[in-house]
Amino acid sequence: MSYPVLICDDSALARKMMARSLPASLQADVTFAVHGRDAIEKLGHTPFKLMFLDLTMPELDGFGTLEEIKRLSIDIDVVVVSGDIQPKAQERVFDLGAKAFIKKPLDKSELKDVLESLEVVPSAPQMIIPSQIELPVLRRRDIYMEVANVAIGRAADALARHFDVFVELPLPNVNILELSELHMALRDLANNDQVSGVCQGFSGEGIAGEALVLLSDSSVNDLRKLMEVPAGSQDLEELELLMDVSNILVGSFLNGIGEQAEVRFFQSSPVLLGQHISIDSVVESTSGSFSNTMTFEVSYNIEGTSIRCDLLFMFVDESMPLIDNKLAYLMED
Template sequence: MNVLICDDSGFARKQLARALPREWDIRLHEAGDGQEGLEQILMGHGDLVLLDLTMPRMDGYDVLETLQREGIRSKVLVVSGDIQPEAHARVMALGALDFIKKPASPETLHAFLRQHGFWQPREESVTEPQASPAPAPQHAPPSGPLLTPQSRDLYQELANVAMGQAADLLARLLGAFVVLPIPNVNVLEVSELHMALSAAAESDTLSAVCQGFIGAGIAGEALLLFHDASFAELARLMKHEGELDRAAELELLMDTANVLIGAFLRGFSAQLDTHFSQGHPVLLGQHRPIHQLIQTNQSRWRRTLAIEINYRLQGHKVQCDLLLLFTEDSIATMDHKVQHLL
């Protein structure tokens, strides 16, 4: 059997490959996005496809639609961090066999493979995953907090899983489908951060909330930038009654921030096997240009690991940007924590 793992994250592909049964007699192939995945399928490399949803060029939904439209008979198991009920319903309607939540443990993946008749353990075989090699000797963290391609890919995948958990809560709260982007991960100087924020906001006025977090040598701030043009639609989705004044908008903003920031930090910290204590959310400003909001926190932001996520609701004029800004000192600590994953 030809098995294709289609995911834009090299880390996620390796993680899935390691989770497959050791004794399973297959030819394993990989693709870094949906377009490459379709090419591999057309080459006969996709009897079974383990398919991510959030990918560049062509996402998982596009792949499923193409397979269905062209009558291509590859079997597809979706493996995704987007756990919204509508995401599950959409992929099943497009012909997927099943939906597996990221990160998929070997036990979970084996159970799905057995359930759908792709693999059965031999009686004499051991079905537990192969033991991980002994960890490498611990060395002092590198002095320069620079991201390697491997670590950037890993942080992007960790953010992808946490982003999906936050989107699921928001989707259930609003009764709408949250369109998920590919998280943007970079180490930025303060001037570069200002440029990134300005580009995210363009010419729109914004309302913004920040919330600090700290735990086990990791500290930072979560910043939610809410586009002011979104308030009226958000109020309608939340069934807000009464006048939509600044006080009502602030309440809507804080509710959205609590869902997105809280859920993301829980999902991200759980993957780091740590716990974040969160400070009280602080309003940076309402209906203000981005440069004024940046000026408020300029003294606190220096070099940072920045994770940027743009959330928008399908069919609704609601858009917000979530940025996770980790302090320079935190980067070496996080790099050390994720070495076992790499």
């Protein structure tokens, strides 16, 4: 008898990896959902026994999906599989009824342990004819979106642990941009606010680029309160905080990418672009640095505050074939 399983994730790569990781002994009859609303609709029509749920998704995220499952009294075991590994994120999903939490990238041995704890995998060996699963077709951008998703989760976790806060984790933007498009993206990030900015270079095995960390001026007051900055030393304390935030976000993001690409990245010391400056000043600092660049862009918000920190990774043109080669294994069947 087949075992009805729902896999809910906006990432085609994540859906494929999860489906391929399920043991044959489960005899899984797999259905895919691309976001929480899609999942709730499918749960209304099919009595699934097990659900694998991502947290960071469009339309309805994983937290909202768990709330809806609870509100509708849907009887299903939910295992959260996410790059958002903050302690407070894990606490919330268990409070909302999740049975287990697995961090991305997926580890098959951890998945096996979870399935055994839920007692959904037969302990006795059986003759199994694996069910045929129509796997998602992957594109190059799917790979980079999921790699970025894991990396931003690592960065959010580091920031959350350092400041003891909950970081709202958005979907990343991954694009290949010309210089003029990069400047437009920077202006959109700032949203006409003045910013304080830091730049850090990075490199590893021929892959190189720059990271920008931008903190809007509208975030400064809440940041001062959060860190209890003394009134007489605001500018100095703000600078130190900006440098700390840059090192935390850039370092943990690079570690997240490096873990997946098997590259050890080295980062330079942060360089101050300016405090309380216009975004045009930041734009001028990037002029001439790139012609085409692959960018990973994400905006972090700290819950209960107006603090917003924008992180933009820009890889130099020559790095793109090298990154493609490092991540080619993710395209394999």
